[in-house]
Amino acid sequence: MNDYKILVVDDEQNIREIFQAFLRDMGYKVTTAIDGLDALDKIAIDKFDLYIVDIYMPRMGGLELISRLKEIQPSAVIIVTTGYSGLDVDFRSIRQSAFMYLAKPIQPDELIRAVESGLAQNQGMKIDKPALEAVEQPESDKQPELLLLRGFTTDQILHFKGMGAVKEYKAGEYIPMDKEDGGMIFVERGYLNVYYNTDMVDSLKAGDIWGEETFINPGALFTSLRAHSNAVIRYFSRKRLIEFFTYNDKGLTDRYMINMIQCMNIKWRRSIVRLGLLSRNNPIDDVK
Numbered sequence: 001m002n003d004y005k006i007l008v009v010d011d012e013q014n015i016r017e018i019f020q021a022f023l024r025d026m027g028y029k030v031t032t033a034i035d036g037l038d039a040l041d042k043i044a045i046d047k048f049d050l051y052i053v054d055i056y057m058p059r060m061g062g063l064e065l066i067s068r069l070k071e072i073q074p075s076a077v078i079i080v081t082t083g084y085s086g087l088d089v090d091f092r093s094i095r096q097s098a099f100m101y102l103a104k105p106i107q108p109d110e111l112i113r114a115v116e117s118g119l120a121q122n123q124g125m126k127i128d129k130p131a132l133e134a135v136e137q138p139e140s141d142k143q144p145e146l147l148l149l150r151g152f153t154t155d156q157i158l159h160f161k162g163m164g165a166v167k168e169y170k171a172g173e174y175i176p177m178d179k180e181d182g183g184m185i186f187v188e189r190g191y192l193n194v195y196y197n198t199d200m201v202d203s204l205k206a207g208d209i210w211g212e213e214t215f216i217n218p219g220a221l222f223t224s225l226r227a228h229s230n231a232v233i234r235y236f237s238r239k240r241l242i243e244f245f246t247y248n249d250k251g252l253t254d255r256y257m258i259n260m261i262q263c264m265n266i267k268w269r270r271s272i273v274r275l276g277l278l279s280r281n282n283p284i285d286d287v288k
Contacts, residue, residue: 004119005029005046009039009065010054010081019052022108023115025266036060040068047073050118053098055082066097077118081106109193109203109228148186148209148263151255156248161186163244164234175225175233177211183237184211190231195224203228212260 006028008019016032023030031046033039035057051069055062062080069076080098099121100114149157164186169175175192177183185192187208194202194210204210210225245253 003029004050005031005048006050006052006115007031007033007039007042007048008052009033009036009057009062010052011035011057012054015054019111022111026112026115028115036062036065036068039065043069043072049077049122050115051076051078052115053078053080055080070097075122077122079114079118109191109200112203112205147207147266148212148256148259150259152252156252160244161234163240164236166232166234169227169231169233171227171229171231173227175227175231177225183235184209184241185225186234186236188232188234191228192225192231192233193228195226209263212263 006023008016008023008030009032010016010019011034013034016034020030020032031042031048033042037060039051039053040060053062053065057065062082066078066080069078078098080101081104099118102110102114149160152160166188169190175185177185185204187204187206187210189206192204192208192210193200194204204225210223245256
């Protein structure tokens with residue numbers, strides 16, 4: 001869990017719950033509000049790094065909330081959402097006050113990019129350039145946390161990662177899976193899209209894994225991966241994984257299995273949320 005706080009303001013309960021679950025699975029701390037007045041009450045108690053605000057809400061709508069919010073927090077980073085495309089929407093005001101505008105239904109990868117860009121904008125305003133240069137690390141030294149190895153010692157993590165083969169891919173390139181029985185992908189940098197036949201079913205960012213279930217079932221791979229941006233991945237063969245745990249104690253294997261189940265559960269929850277975001281039968285498509 002990181003320290004970023006996001007406030008989602010929408011009068012549709014279903015949308016609030018979907019956004020909250022999706023963003024929490026990404027590691028953010030998420031608070032929700034039912035309209036502008038409720039949001040102001042929340043803002044009076046806490047300060048947020050990013051605001052996702054719907055336009056049309058009862059009591060106090062999004063445009064009035066944005067105006068009030070800019071008075072309270074001039075540097076607030078605001079993402080505006082609406083499913084209403086009427087000409088009465090003041091898009092000029094939105095462009096002047098908000099960081100980004102998203103039209104519903106919102107694609108999961110679109111939401112991810114908007115949130116990450118907004119938080120990057122927030123950090124850019126918080127940190128002046130000299131301070132940023134003083135603490136910034138080279139890109140090659142930044143390593144995302146690997147949930148699959150939680151509870152491993154530093155030496156065990158280094159040993160485990162050392163078994164993987166690192167490859168770079170350009171945006172648009174397909175990520176070939178190994179020909180042997182099963183394999184696992186760890187995304188070290190960039191974004192990947194996951195496809196089942198021609199349908200995109202998931203997206204992966206740095207720190208995510210794919211194919212960990214092949215440790216149990218070698219025939220579990222039935223998807224294809226394609227780089228959404230330039231990406232660096234680390235590939236682990238099933239054979240090397242088995243060798244690693246053969247030469248370590250059973251307790252480490254048990255820890256890995258627990259972590260793997262947690263990773264698969266997170267993916268399952270994320271998939272349910274994506275279905276909610278993408279389903280044409282979901283109220284998110286019928287918003288106001």
